[in-house]
Amino acid sequence: MNVDFVEYPDREMLALILADKLASQLGQHLRTNQQASLCVPGGTTPAPVFESLSATDLDWDRVTVVLGDERWVHGEHPRSNSRLLRRHLLKDEAAAANYIDLYTGDATPDEALPGLCARLEPVFPITVALLGMGNDMHTASLFPGADHLAAALAPDAPPVLAIRAEGADEPRITLTAPYLRNAINLHLLITGPEKREAFERAQKLDPLEAPIRALMDNLTVHWAE
Numbered sequence: 177m178n179v180d181f182v183e184y185p186d187r188e189m190l191a192l193i194l195a196d197k198l199a200s201q202l203g204q205h206l207r208t209n210q211q212a213s214l215c216v217p218g219g220t221t222p223a224p225v226f227e228s229l230s231a232t233d234l235d236w237d238r239v240t241v242v243l244g245d246e247r248w249v250h251g252e253h254p255r256s257n258s259r260l261l262r263r264h265l266l267k268d269e270a271a272a273a274n275y276i277d278l279y280t281g282d283a284t285p286d287e288a289l290p291g292l293c294a295r296l297e298p299v300f301p302i303t304v305a306l307l308g309m310g311n312d313m314h315t316a317s318l319f320p321g322a323d324h325l326a327a328a329l330a331p332d333a334p335p336v337l338a339i340r341a342e343g344a345d346e347p348r349i350t351l352t353a354p355y356l357r358n359a360i361n362l363h364l365l366i367t368g369p370e371k372r373e374a375f376e377r378a379q380k381l382d383p384l385e386a387p388i389r390a391l392m393d394n395l396t397v398h399w400a401e
């Protein structure tokens with residue numbers, strides 16, 4: 177386990193400094209590579225980071241953005257993570273980024289898997305991955321108790337899997353642990369005392385109980401009250 181825990185004075189500072197860090201890691205990669213990839217979480221926490229990142233001057237047309245997971249709802253649904261990205265990240269400077277939408281419009285996420293595996297191939301290894309985490313210690317859609325959790329944590333997992341879990345309101349699609357873990361730069365964004373406590377607890381648990389534990393090999397955690 178190799179975790180670097182960074183504590184910020186407040187959420188605003190966290191968003192500004194973290195966005196700057198993510199952009200500089202992408203920029204550094206683009207100095208010696210034609211393309212970079214950025215994997216981001218959905219949920220309620222990352223919007224301020226996205227706002228700051230979207231205004232950053234970067235060769236966005238050489239960056240491919242992908243979500244770590246998507247809820248299986250159409251792109252205008254209030255729970256769609258793509259909708260969140262279009263509103264807060266894929267605009268201003270970052271409007272030039274290439275975006276791979278995990279929601280394909282197929283009736284179920286299972287049907288989308290073969291096509292997505294092929295489309296996602298160029299994004300690996302992910303240059304910069306930002307993760308979120310729930311109080312139940314899930315990350316992306318790797319939920320404790322999920323139907324395909326063991327398969328999604330396995331070292332030979334495919335890049336994406338369909339997930340159904342009690343803690344998730346709808347079927348999901350998720351990048352799997354080995355593909356997230358393999359990111360060149362791996363970050364976790366959490367706020368508030370409950371998530372800090374959950375993260376600390378997860379360090380002592382098995383990934384099947386606390387899936388975030390599977391991603392703690394080379395992880396920088398960004399936290400503010």
Ligand SMILES: O=C(O)[C@H](O)[C@@H](O)[C@H](O)[C@H](O)COP(=O)(O)O
Binds near residue numbers: 221307
């Ligand atoms: O689609 C999702 O729900 C996610 O990508 C998920 O992994 C999220 O990052 C955590 O659930 C934290 O969510 P909050 O930021 O809303 O607490």
